Amino acid sequence: MTAKSFNPPVRVLMGPGPSDVHPRVLSAMARPTIGHLDPAFVGMMDELKDLIRYTFQTENQLTIPVSAPGSSGMEACFVNLVEPGDSVIVCRNGVFGMRMTENVERCGGMPILIDDDWGKPVDLNKVEEALKANPGVKALAFVHAETSTGVRSDAAALCALAQEHGALSIVDTVTSLGGLPVEVDKWGADAVYSGTQKCISCPPGLSPVTFNERAAEAVKARKTKVQSWFLDMSLVMSYWGDGDSGARSYHHTAPINALYGLHEALVMVQEEGIENAWARHAKNHDAFRAGLEAMGVGLLVDKEYRLPSLNTVLVPDGVDEAAVRTTLLQRYNLEIGAGLGALAGKVWRIGMMGTSSTPHHVTHCLSALEGMLSEFQADITTGVATGAAEAVLFGD
Amino acid sequence: MTAKSFNPPVRVLMGPGPSDVHPRVLSAMARPTIGHLDPAFVGMMDELKDLIRYTFQTENQLTIPVSAPGSSGMEACFVNLVEPGDSVIVCRNGVFGMRMTENVERCGGMPILIDDDWGKPVDLNKVEEALKANPGVKALAFVHAETSTGVRSDAAALCALAQEHGALSIVDTVTSLGGLPVEVDKWGADAVYSGTQKCISCPPGLSPVTFNERAAEAVKARKTKVQSWFLDMSLVMSYWGDGDSGARSYHHTAPINALYGLHEALVMVQEEGIENAWARHAKNHDAFRAGLEAMGVGLLVDKEYRLPSLNTVLVPDGVDEAAVRTTLLQRYNLEIGAGLGALAGKVWRIGMMGTSSTPHHVTHCLSALEGMLSEFQADITTGVATGAAEAVLFGD
Numbered sequence: 001m002t003a004k005s006f007n008p009p010v011r012v013l014m015g016p017g018p019s020d021v022h023p024r025v026l027s028a029m030a031r032p033t034i035g036h037l038d039p040a041f042v043g044m045m046d047e048l049k050d051l052i053r054y055t056f057q058t059e060n061q062l063t064i065p066v067s068a069p070g071s072s073g074m075e076a077c078f079v080n081l082v083e084p085g086d087s088v089i090v091c092r093n094g095v096f097g098m099r100m101t102e103n104v105e106r107c108g109g110m111p112i113l114i115d116d117d118w119g120k121p122v123d124l125n126k127v128e129e130a131l132k133a134n135p136g137v138k139a140l141a142f143v144h145a146e147t148s149t150g151v152r153s154d155a156a157a158l159c160a161l162a163q164e165h166g167a168l169s170i171v172d173t174v175t176s177l178g179g180l181p182v183e184v185d186k187w188g189a190d191a192v193y194s195g196t197q198k199c200i201s202c203p204p205g206l207s208p209v210t211f212n213e214r215a216a217e218a219v220k221a222r223k224t225k226v227q228s229w230f231l232d233m234s235l236v237m238s239y240w241g242d243g244d245s246g247a248r249s250y251h252h253t254a255p256i257n258a259l260y261g262l263h264e265a266l267v268m269v270q271e272e273g274i275e276n277a278w279a280r281h282a283k284n285h286d287a288f289r290a291g292l293e294a295m296g297v298g299l300l301v302d303k304e305y306r307l308p309s310l311n312t313v314l315v316p317d318g319v320d321e322a323a324v325r326t327t328l329l330q331r332y333n334l335e336i337g338a339g340l341g342a343l344a345g346k347v348w349r350i351g352m353m354g355t356s357s358t359p360h361h362v363t364h365c366l367s368a369l370e371g372m373l374s375e376f377q378a379d380i381t382t383g384v385a386t387g388a389a390e391a392v393l394f395g396d
Numbered sequence: 397m398t399a400k401s402f403n404p405p406v407r408v409l410m411g412p413g414p415s416d417v418h419p420r421v422l423s424a425m426a427r428p429t430i431g432h433l434d435p436a437f438v439g440m441m442d443e444l445k446d447l448i449r450y451t452f453q454t455e456n457q458l459t460i461p462v463s464a465p466g467s468s469g470m471e472a473c474f475v476n477l478v479e480p481g482d483s484v485i486v487c488r489n490g491v492f493g494m495r496m497t498e499n500v501e502r503c504g505g506m507p508i509l510i511d512d513d514w515g516k517p518v519d520l521n522k523v524e525e526a527l528k529a530n531p532g533v534k535a536l537a538f539v540h541a542e543t544s545t546g547v548r549s550d551a552a553a554l555c556a557l558a559q560e561h562g563a564l565s566i567v568d569t570v571t572s573l574g575g576l577p578v579e580v581d582k583w584g585a586d587a588v589y590s591g592t593q594k595c596i597s598c599p600p601g602l603s604p605v606t607f608n609e610r611a612a613e614a615v616k617a618r619k620t621k622v623q624s625w626f627l628d629m630s631l632v633m634s635y636w637g638d639g640d641s642g643a644r645s646y647h648h649t650a651p652i653n654a655l656y657g658l659h660e661a662l663v664m665v666q667e668e669g670i671e672n673a674w675a676r677h678a679k680n681h682d683a684f685r686a687g688l689e690a691m692g693v694g695l696l697v698d699k700e701y702r703l704p705s706l707n708t709v710l711v712p713d714g715v716d717e718a719a720v721r722t723t724l725l726q727r728y729n730l731e732i733g734a735g736l737g738a739l740a741g742k743v744w745r746i747g748m749m750g751t752s753s754t755p756h757h758v759t760h761c762l763s764a765l766e767g768m769l770s771e772f773q774a775d776i777t778t779g780v781a782t783g784a785a786e787a788v789l790f791g792d
Contacts, residue, residue, distance in 0.1 A: 003447055003663050005420070006440045006656060008430045018652060021429040024401070029653060030426035033417040033599045034404045035731050044402045051399055067601065068464035071648035072626045079624075102625050197649055203429045205463065205601060205651030227623050228475075229498050230468045250736070252467035253593055255601030256414060257425060258654055260402060267399050335431050340646070 011329075012356075014365055015337035016147050016310055016349045017175070018197035018204050019356040021261075025202055028264035029257045036254045044263060045240060045254075051266035052208045055177060055200070055274060056192060058184035062211040064240045065262055066231065067255050070174045070195030073207025075103055076231040077170045077191045078141075080211075080219050084108030086138035089130050089167070091122040093153070094146035095340050096172055104141070107227065112137065118342045119312070121305045122153040124161065131165040139168040139190075145176035147198075148340045150312035150349065151305050152180065159187040168215060174198060177208065178269055179281040179309035179353055190215040199281065199309050201354030202265040205258045265354075281308040284357045287392035288350075291366040294388035295380045297373070300347050309357070312339070312347040316378035321345060324372045332368050359393045407725075408752075410761055411733035412543050412706055413571070414593035414600050415749040417657075421598055424660035425653045432650045440659060441636060441650075447662035448604045451573060451596070451670060452588060454580035459606040460636045461658055462627065463651050466570045466591030469603025471499055472627040473566045473587040474537075476607075476615050480504030482534035485526050485563070487518040489549070490542035491736050492568055500537070503623065508533065514738045515708070517701045518549040520557065527561040535564040535586075541572035543594075544736045546708035546745065547701050548576065555583040564611060570594060573604065574665055575677040575705035575749055586611040595677065595705050597750025598661040601654045661750075677704040680753045683788035684746075687762040690784035691776045693769070696743050705753070708735070708743040712774035717741055720768045728764050755789045 013020045034041050053063050066073045078100070082088055086109045090100045093116040104111040112134055114126045122142050131137065140162040144155045155171055162169040168190040173182045179199030184192050191211050197204035211219070211233065219226075219233055226232040230252060239251040269277055285308035289299065292313060300312035315321040321338070325348070328334040337349035352361055366385040373380050409416045430437050449459050462469045474496070478484055482505045486496045489512040500507040508530055510522050518538050527533065536558040540551045551567055558565040564586040569578045575595030580588050587607050593600035607615070607629065615622075615629055622628040626648060635647040665673055681704035688695065688709060696708035711717040717734070721744070724730040733745035748757055762781040769776050 001443070001446050001450075003443045003659070003666060005424065005663055006427075006443070006659050008427055008434075008440075008656070009436055010428045011430045011434065013429065013431060015431055017649065018429050018431060021653075026426040026428070026653070028401065030422040031402075031404050032406045032422070033409065033414050033593075034407045035409060035411055035414065036600065038404075038407065038725075038731065040405055044404075047397070047399045047402070050397050054397075068468060068626065069648045069651060072464060075624065075626045099625065106621055106623050106625055195649065197429075197652075203651065203653040204432065204649040205654050225502055227502050228471065229495065229502055230464065230471045252465045253413065253591065253600040255465060255599065255651075255654065256593075257417075257422070257599040257657075258601050258651065260404070261653075263399070263402050267401055270399060329434075335434065 009333055011333045011335050012364065013335050014351050014356055014361060015335045016351050017353060019201045019351060019353040021201055021203055022268065022355045024268065025261050025265045029261040031260050033256050036256060037250065041256065042248065048259060048263050049240065051263065051270060055266055055269055056182060056184045056210050057186065058210050060184065060210045060212050062216050062233065062237060064209060064236065065259065066207040066209055067252060068207060069204050070193065070207045072231065073193030073209045074099065074172060076209055076233065077193050078103035078107050079226050079228045079231055080233045081139055081168055081170065081191055081215060082107040082109040083222060083224050087112055087134060088139045088141055089114060089127065089134065089137055091127065091142035093120055093122055093149065093151060094118055094143065095148035096143045096146060100141045118149050119151060119300045121151050122158060124154065124157055127158060128161055131161060131167060137167050139170050141170040143172040144182065145173065145307050145309065147175040147310060149343065150301050150307045150310045152307050155189065156187045159189045163188050168218060175307060175309055178277055180278055180307065184210055196262055199353045200265050200269065202262050205255065206262050281352065281357050283393065284352050284359065284362050285311065287389040288352060288362045288366065290392045291362065291385035291389035294384040295370060297380060309351060309353045311350045312343065313350055314347055316373060316380065319373065319376045319378050321348060324376065327372060328368055334365065334368055362389050362393065405729055408728065408730045408760065410747050410752055410757060411731045412745045412747050413749060415597045415747060415752040417597055417599055418664065418751045420664065421657050421661045425657040427656050429652050432652060433646065437652065438644065444655060444659045445636065447659065447666060451662055451665055452578060452580045452606050453582065454606050456580065456606045456608050458612050458629065458633060460632065461655065462603040462605055463648060464603060465600050466589065466603045468627065469589030469591065469605045470495065470568060472605055472629065473589050474499040474503050475622050475624045475627055476629045477535060477564055477566065477587055477611060478503040478505040479618060479620050483508055483530060484535045484537055485510060485523065485530065485533055487523065487538040489516055489518055489545065489547060490514055490539065491544035492539045492542060496537045514545050515547060515696045517547050518554060520550065520553055523554060524557055527557060527563060533563050535566050537566040539568040540578065541569065541703050541705065543571040543706060545739065546697050546703045546706045548703050551585065552583045555585045559584050564614060571703060571705050574673055576674055576703065580606055592658055595749045596661050596665065598658050601651065602658050677748065677753045679789065680748050680755065680758050683785040684748060684758045684762065686788045687758065687781035687785035690780040691766060693776060705747060705749045707746045708739065709746055710743055712769060712776065715769065715772045715774050717744060720772065723768060724764055730761065730764055758785050758789065
């Protein structure tokens, strides 16, 4: 075997992530590698922590990017906060709630499951009942924006319920951070993690996490060592600087160039203004929805709970959903996502996240979909989708 | 706070890693991000596995890059192979042996420690005695190339001892892979991990690991679930393809652009030829050693056990080692490393790894060091170091 340099095709990324990465971020990652203890790098790290705080809308001191993808940010929250024997209420309304359950079990914890249908938000009443029925529960874990279903749950209300009952809240914001309001301090969320490859439009590989004082105290009060050396927050923080002493010591070697990319992506978030980024995602989603409706194509999720960053689009009757995806990729280099688990074959997951949330993405995807659905003889109205979207985008 | 784009200084990296990254690798990381399930990406993944096999000199099917830095590769080996109650012989002759001990403990295992002085290799006799005294021991864990001391231990002999006594071998090759012979199949090593930011000269953030059949069987025979969801090899392999079915399923989102970089770096290893890369590291090390000797500056490690990739240079009497490092960085943008743990203040760690192992690096570092040591009035011979190095590099 003789391998050659790999030159990827240029895709338009409208799946469930990664999203399109801006050239500024790509070029930032190609800047010269320097040492992970270099004074210049340490200065960048401090700025990066502030940028993550801004994006999470928090003042939490314990705020860092975990040096691995979003799944490890999830694991970091669970292994640091859950000890053997702890019970944790886990809300399952999609794939990522199921993954949380796995995490609790692997920590030796006891999950108490609250199931809601895929496509529905977490039911607040069921959560309240579970909290009442299980006094002393250690944590309530839920997904703010379910990437597998396109559903937003009420994070503020869920965090408030947890706090009321003395439980920590553990919140997945992988598909919301940067794309819709994630307000960690306002919510009173205790431990929150995210990924970089969704609405922040950085390549995958890092996981921003933030712990408030209550969560940090819970880590300090542990009776047992964190089961992961790599994800042990007390050790990780010794490298990222704990703010009190300012001293830093080597833990693991940080992924230098990936952090350059995240820094640049978050500088761009700050330049745009986080509220403007939220508004942009909302408007482009609304335009896309208008285009789909004009075509007569439905969405899985009720309007109230839809994510602006991820649309779960119902596959019209008689359409071979996999063939549509393959053809879109071949003809237009356009990637959209398949349904997962219970929704496999029934929906497409069409992301409009970060750099992939623009008027261009909206109309390009609508017209490509219209062409494909016509070929598959789906019962749709043609010639109206992009106009409907444009009315939202550029109308009064 | 308003952050601006971060433009790092251009350093010459001769610390314990990261090493200088070749422009080909930097620019590979800036190529367009595509989906982690994109057919084009999947093809690249297969090629990457083959390239890692080549670099490890193995045919092991279970060979992948873990999506996080070297420390997580270490953790992947331990959490997959060590179950609660297992005893593991851990050889400690530096920082990374100590970290292995932490890993065993956090898996609920019982470490049996074999200590050797920092600066000495693992003592084969002590290991053999420990294996005899502890029948049924699950594994023998050791560091091939200790980054904290610059020592090479006899991996072939240690793996043979483990096999003889029915124990699995777990081998750290973070500072050896690509820079000196790492021959996984010839050694009969069972589980081996490395990092990317040393002799492969990729930015940090990934950890190549390889498990042979014996190790894979041990994972399959586990009585308990792997404590880490993120590092559970049976799940990770479902994404990287297990070779039998060829089917792939989503696990976590791979760090796409970082993998472009590793692919390019390993294409360069293949172009050079792994044996040629080993020979280059050996020759540049030998030249550097000749220059130091000519100056009258010593090395910590006996010649037989020295790493070509990392020199632990004894700080001459009366020299402020930290001031030397700081000044080298300020004047020349030249990074060299400090001593760790027991060696703090006593040695510099000067790496010549991958792209940082060239005649230019050798003579640049020697002349810069000579200047600094003269300023600090160290008792050295001046005017001879680079000549001595050049004689090795360019003599007959």
